Amino acid sequence: MNIGQAAQASGVSAKMIRYYESIGLIPKTVRTEAGYRVYSDHDVHTLRFIRRSRDLGFSVEQIADLVSLWQDRERASKDVKAIALEHVSVLERKIRELQEMASTLKHLATNCHGDTRPHCPILEELANDEIGEGHVKPDAKFGVLGKAPARQA
Amino acid sequence: MNIGQAAQASGVSAKMIRYYESIGLIPKTVRTEAGYRVYSDHDVHTLRFIRRSRDLGFSVEQIADLVSLWQDRERASKDVKAIALEHVSVLERKIRELQEMASTLKHLATNCHGDTRPHCPILEELANDEIGEGHVKPDAKFGVLGKAPARQA
DNA sequence: TTTAGTCCTTCCAATGATGGGAAGGTCAAG
DNA sequence: CTTGACCTTCCCATCATTGGAAGGACTAAA
Incomplete structure (x- = not known):
């Protein structure tokens, strides 16, 4: 092949x-x-x-570990489970971050008329010097939206 | 300064x-x-x-739009709202993807004893040729975990 | 047999947002 | 006048992935 x-x-x-x-x-x-x-x-x-x-x-690194465990007939299932659960916790942290962003934005958008007038609470909030210092703090290790797996058809 | x-x-x-x-x-x-x-x-x-x-x-591209709207006193609030809501829907799609991943993994991990024996449903599922074709399909445009905003202290 | 078209090869570049570091200039305080 | 902290530009690395160019290999039809 x-x-x-x-x-x-x-x-x-x-x-x-x-x-x-x-x-x-x-x-x-x-x-x-x-x-x-x-x-x-x-x-x-x-x-x-x-x-x-x-x-x-x-990640590719984790996959390398999984593949090698997969091919090792003597592996301990706890080693696999540990990788999986570690990843779950990363996913969940990421989810919480995104949820915070989404809910903040939805809240702002709700208060924005969305008409032809210039008044816009979304921009006002983004420009507000009073907030945002101890705010959400995106995770230091992982970004918000990354680039793409995108499987072939 | x-x-x-x-x-x-x-x-x-x-x-x-x-x-x-x-x-x-x-x-x-x-x-x-x-x-x-x-x-x-x-x-x-x-x-x-x-x-x-x-x-x-x-994204930086969206921010450029927001900044220019912010600086335009004549802007229509609906233009800002549109950007915000579009972004919300991207965030929500991303959240659903991650939730699917997390719940699949949690389910698999639940069924894995996590002891020193080699039997492991997680690996079995990953290796299963029967599934995974029309499965989750990560979004074509955005990846799973990307690199990092990571604000300075 | 030639030719067209599709596959394969390697290599290089770009993505997005960010950090790291080198090599060198500048500035303020001691 | 030196030290150290700052600034400058430039290049490289990240992560997983796609795109493309240049060129070789294979296959089917003319």
Whole structure:
């Protein structure tokens, strides 16, 4: 199977498959004489595992850990659970942050007439020097909206 | 006021102030003879406006729109409201995505003993070829966890 | 057999918002 | 006149991903 077919079958783009190989998340594949990468069903299985992990928001680093645990028949399930729960807590923190932003904005928007007049509490609040110092404080480690997983069709 | 003091006073790092200037979000400042940037209280006010917008998760592009509306005394409040509500809907979509991830993971973790034995439903599910095709599908435009606003102290 | 079209290869660049750091100039206090 | 804190510009790294260019390989049809 060529990389395009493996991409199709796994839902991981060819670009990303090469990238995952380059960073060592997946091993280097066998090549044809012409240099084409060749994939087995087993490789596709691994790629799907990776894709599903991505879909759940795990970082590449975490996925590397999960893959290695997955392939280790002696693994302790607590090691897997720890990664999952750690990630859940990160997700939940992120959710709370976004919820705070959304609710603040909705509140402001509610008080804004939304007509052709210039008066706008949203801008007034953003411009208000009195607030915002000890306010929400986005998490230091993770941003608000990041760039994109975006699976292939 | 030098850039460091403006950073302190606004909560926007000096690095970011220079960056915002370079991309045209804020105008080029007056410089001293030695080339130091000089900021007024008014500039700091604008920077605070920007920081608060960032704290609410607006992109730089949206912030540019907000700043220009803010400075336009003739603006229609509906234009501001539209930006805010559009952003709210993006935030809410993001929140739903993360909630789906978190709840899936929590469910899996609940069924995982988390002991020293190798049996682990989390990995089994990630490896399951039967599911995951029409599953969650992270939004095509925005990623899961991005990099960092991280305000200066 | 040639040719068109689709696939593959590698390499480089961009994304968005931010931090890190180097190399060098400036300024105020001691 | 030195020290140290500040400023300047410039380049690099992050994270996961896409885009594209240049060129080779394969396949099907003319």
